[in-house]
Amino acid sequence: MINLNNVNLQYENTATLALENVNLKIQPKEFVVILGASGCGKTSLLNLIAGFLFTDNGDITINDHQVKGPGLDRGVVFQKNALMPWLNVEENIGFGLKLRGVSKEERTKEITKVLEWVDLTEFRNNYVYELSGGMQQRVGIARALVANPEILLMDEPLGALDAITRQDIQKVVLSLWQKTQKTILMITHSIEEALFMANKLIIMTPRPGKIHKTYDVDFSKQYLEGVDAGEIKRSQKFVNLKNEILEIIEATS
Numbered sequence: 347m348i349n350l351n352n353v354n355l356q357y358e359n360t361a362t363l364a365l366e367n368v369n370l371k372i373q374p375k376e377f378v379v380i381l382g383a384s385g386c387g388k389t390s391l392l393n394l395i396a397g398f399l400f401t402d403n404g405d406i407t408i409n410d411h412q413v414k415g416p417g418l419d420r421g422v423v424f425q426k427n428a429l430m431p432w433l434n435v436e437e438n439i440g441f442g443l444k445l446r447g448v449s450k451e452e453r454t455k456e457i458t459k460v461l462e463w464v465d466l467t468e469f470r471n472n473y474v475y476e477l478s479g480g481m482q483q484r485v486g487i488a489r490a491l492v493a494n495p496e497i498l499l500m501d502e503p504l505g506a507l508d509a510i511t512r513q514d515i516q517k518v519v520l521s522l523w524q525k526t527q528k529t530i531l532m533i534t535h536s537i538e539e540a541l542f543m544a545n546k547l548i549i550m551t552p553r554p555g556k557i558h559k560t561y562d563v564d565f566s567k568q569y570l571e572g573v574d575a576g577e578i579k580r581s582q583k584f585v586n587l588k589n590e591i592l593e594i595i596e597a598t599s
């Protein structure tokens with residue numbers, strides 16, 4: 347449903363070819379993770395799909411429609427979500443709906459649903475400064491989901507969190523993926539996170555940014571079927587793939 351055809355992106359101001367000949371097909375309900383060193387064009391790629399950025403060179407479609415700008419079919423999460431400190435959790439999540447004139451009753455219904463997805467039901471009346479970094483990031487994810495987009499785009503959503511919180515939220519995101527059947531595109535530079543969460547893992551390499559290799563992986567599926575996350579991450583298959591990918595990234599960056 348998301349289709350990128352020979353996409354190139356040139357930043358004129360820095361004479362940087364940020365993306366070269368990117369071809370990518372993302373099917374409904376996939377969890378695609380893009381992994382790569384800093385500067386390899388991950389954010390540029392996500393911003394093109396989000397409709398925040400444009401290129402004349404190549405073709406980007408979602409459900410056969412040209413991407414011409416941001417839309418309600420895509421929810422976006424950044425590493426630092428600009429939450430509004432003077433609003434509580436519920437008001438932050440419902441802000442966009444309110445601007446669009448969605449009724450209070452309807453807003454409450456949608457907010458209740460997404461709060462459950464991110465496991466924040468008890469905190470709906472708290473101000474965001476009363477929450478931990480991990481909880482704030484979950485508010486950001488809930489806000490991106492409240493308009494019921496088909497696609498969730500996340501740019502290093504867990505990058506600023508400590509290791510333990512990060513692992514917890516990885517699980518929250520995987521279970522909401524299972525529950526909601528959203529199509530997810532996530533960027534990370536953690537190899538372990540990418541392997542654990544993706545069903546399709548894309549490795550990008552820099553200068554110019556391009557897709558180097560794609561893996562189909564099933565560790566998230568194993569986790570959702572009940573296998574312990576620690577056991578998965580310690581398994582020989584996981585460790586071998588992690589080393590293989592580390593070698594690729596070291597050799598190409």
Ligand SMILES: Nc1ncnc2c1ncn2[C@@H]1O[C@H](COP(=O)(O)OP(=O)(O)O)[C@@H](O)[C@H]1O
Binds near residue numbers: 382390
């Ligand atoms: N707004 C911009 N103007 C000029 N160059 C940019 C801009 N944004 C990114 N770049 C350059 O494009 C390349 C890819 O950047 P980016 O997409 O942010 O990579 P990543 O997210 O993988 O770190 C880098 O070399 C970066 O310096």
Ligand SMILES: [Mg+2]
Binds near residue numbers: 388389390
């Ligand atoms: Mg980036």
